[in-house]
Amino acid sequence: xxxxxxxxxxxxxxxxxxxxxxxxxxxxxxxxxxxxxxxxxxxxxxxxxxxxxxxxxxxxxxxxxxxxxxxxxxxxxxxxxxxxxxxxxxxxxxxxxxxxxxxxxxxxxxxxxxxxxxxxxxxxxxxxxxxxxxxxxxxxxxxxxxxxxxxxxxxxxxxxxxxxxxxxxxxxxxxxxxxxxxxxxxx
Amino acid sequence: xxxxxxxxxxxxxxxxxxxxxxxxxxxxxxxxxxxxxxxxxxxxxxxxxxxxxxxxxxxxxxxxxxxxxxxxxxxxxxxxxxxxxxxxxxxxxxxxxxxxxxxxxxxxxxxxxxxxxxxxxxxxxxxxxxxxxxxxxxxxxxxxxxxxxxxxxxxxxxxxxxxxxxxxxxxxxxxxxxxxxxxxxxx
Numbered sequence: 607x608x609x610x611x612x613x614x615x616x617x618x619x620x621x622x623x624x625x626x627x628x629x630x631x632x633x634x635x636x637x638x639x640x641x642x643x644x645x646x647x648x649x650x651x652x653x654x655x656x657x658x659x660x661x662x663x664x665x666x667x668x669x670x671x672x673x674x675x676x677x678x679x680x681x682x683x684x685x686x687x688x689x690x691x692x693x694x695x696x697x698x699x700x701x702x703x704x705x706x707x708x709x710x711x712x713x714x715x716x717x718x719x720x721x722x723x724x725x726x727x728x729x730x731x732x733x734x735x736x737x738x739x740x741x742x743x744x745x746x747x748x749x750x751x752x753x754x755x756x757x758x759x760x761x762x763x764x765x766x767x768x769x770x771x772x773x774x775x776x777x778x779x780x781x782x783x784x785x786x787x788x789x790x791x792x793x
Numbered sequence: 794x795x796x797x798x799x800x801x802x803x804x805x806x807x808x809x810x811x812x813x814x815x816x817x818x819x820x821x822x823x824x825x826x827x828x829x830x831x832x833x834x835x836x837x838x839x840x841x842x843x844x845x846x847x848x849x850x851x852x853x854x855x856x857x858x859x860x861x862x863x864x865x866x867x868x869x870x871x872x873x874x875x876x877x878x879x880x881x882x883x884x885x886x887x888x889x890x891x892x893x894x895x896x897x898x899x900x901x902x903x904x905x906x907x908x909x910x911x912x913x914x915x916x917x918x919x920x921x922x923x924x925x926x927x928x929x930x931x932x933x934x935x936x937x938x939x940x941x942x943x944x945x946x947x948x949x950x951x952x953x954x955x956x957x958x959x960x961x962x963x964x965x966x967x968x969x970x971x972x973x974x975x976x977x978x979x980x
Contacts, residue, residue: 723906
């Protein structure tokens, strides 16, 4: 049986400023949007990027990008890759472990149903979203069964969610992908 | 940055009958429940098992089991592992690709929010569930934001979901896990 291996595309080492401090919400979303754009222009997957930070220091812990098509794996949305890589880095199945700093996710587009569920299990305490479900739908990307009650469910469990951060810039990458005729899987 | 590697625990090679034909819903759920129990008794993760079959032939394509704690990865619920391994085996990000037979998932417990979303993206056309959300909650496993409307969303998109298949046997493995004082993460 195959072993699953998930690694970043080569451009991550070249493009990501690992040692920068991402102080503000705008800085953090800026990286998530850059990741989504780099993934399109490098032709390594869908137009979605994400990053996990230490919430209070702005230290970058992990990045993620949609790798569904190149890695033949429908689970590899940008948020999922970011969570997996962050947990590998801290060596725990939760980013909310005892003695850990609080973590947060920035994602270039509102999470689909899978990624919203994964957000709850990941241990992040805060989420920044760029483009909206409607922006994704306009590109024919289905977001799955996500409802207002889904967001409330996470909020009640202490996950702070901020939407529409640099939305227009994030949505512009979705449009760029469409212009380049990228694969719309699961349309 | 770490590469993520996901492989089955060693007992899979020894215990799983890969060449058997799983003809009925009962046979398929029987394997999912066996996987959940083996994962508990072998001490390799949480009490959840899943398997992907070709729907019409009963051929086994992939199995999955909860590997969250041993692999430090909150995404590795049994269903997610089964989907990833099945897609790796067929070499595609979808199990509903052109020319493919229809696929189905059997899972020992109703999918959490993440796994229900992942079910939609996986390409399976049918899902068998054993234990229920309430059975999982009694063990203090949160299932996340899953609503009746979530199931309807999948049904409207052609995913046939059958619940309460061998529920009592599936729930018994959850109770076994509790008796053995397994880790309840994300409680």
